[in-house]
Amino acid sequence: MSKKNKPGNASNTIALNKKAKHEYHIEERFEAGVALLGWEVKSLRAGKGQLTDAYVLLKDGEAWLLGAHITPLNTASTHVIADPTRTRKLLLHAKEIARILGQVNQAGHTCIPLALYWKNNRVKCEIALVKGKKLFDKRATEKERDWNRQKQRIMRDATTS
Template identity: 40%
Template sequence: MDIERIYINNNDMEIFSENKKAYFNYEIKEKFRAGVVLTGQEVKSIRLGRISLAGSYVVFKDSQIYLIGAKIPAYQPKNASANYNPERPRKLLLNKSEINYLIGKSSEKGLTLIPIKVYTENAKIKLEFGIARGKKKYDKKETIRKREDQREIDNELKIRG
């Protein structure tokens, strides 16, 4: 099975939002990218950087994949329709083979799909998400300890050098 992996080094790519807690709370095993079905005002709002991926996740419904919990406020709140829902489920655009691969992988015990960032690629808004396993509390503490140790080493080298 030939699944597209992400190797991004595009200079004209603009990142609108990152899920900063994703790498702290989860161990990302594999990354994927997908297009997102959006309305016009959602696109304008995202281009202004008004999107939050905090607490969002990716789920399967009827052999389709949806982004749940991402908050995209209305572009112009005064002109927004009365039934506009900033947290509505947004369909992700993937090939059938990719969807089947993700369904198989995410059905393994302890694995979930977590959005990592929203960015543009060739003027199209894309979502990068990953297959992830939740970290335990001791794993998070170990990550913090390593980061603090590295910070102390860097400070010592800066002072001496």
């Protein structure tokens, strides 16, 4: 993947699920296409998407994105009734779906969306197989993040003096 097409690139990113890294251990990532309607693409171009409480449901050999919120731009200009939280189909290969389904059936694993981003004029969703963090894991992660921040501050101050 080239630098300009990476999901973390700010210019291509539509929405991030920032809570996911705090709540879960990310085990494996997948890239999925998203089946969208015209008004949804238009709204996403304006940056009106959210993945805060979204999750992935695997049913009948298909993957579905539930709980993703895409705010309609202008309801008067569209000829369809805009449902911001409708269930959207994720486009994955059958082998990827089977792999995810096998992991989800194991205890403790779940599948969540991490990011929505543009890739060659198409909307892609980065989904991940995750395992829930315990409270002490969350505290340890936060402590490590604070220490790294403080370490950077010390290094920066040491080089400037």
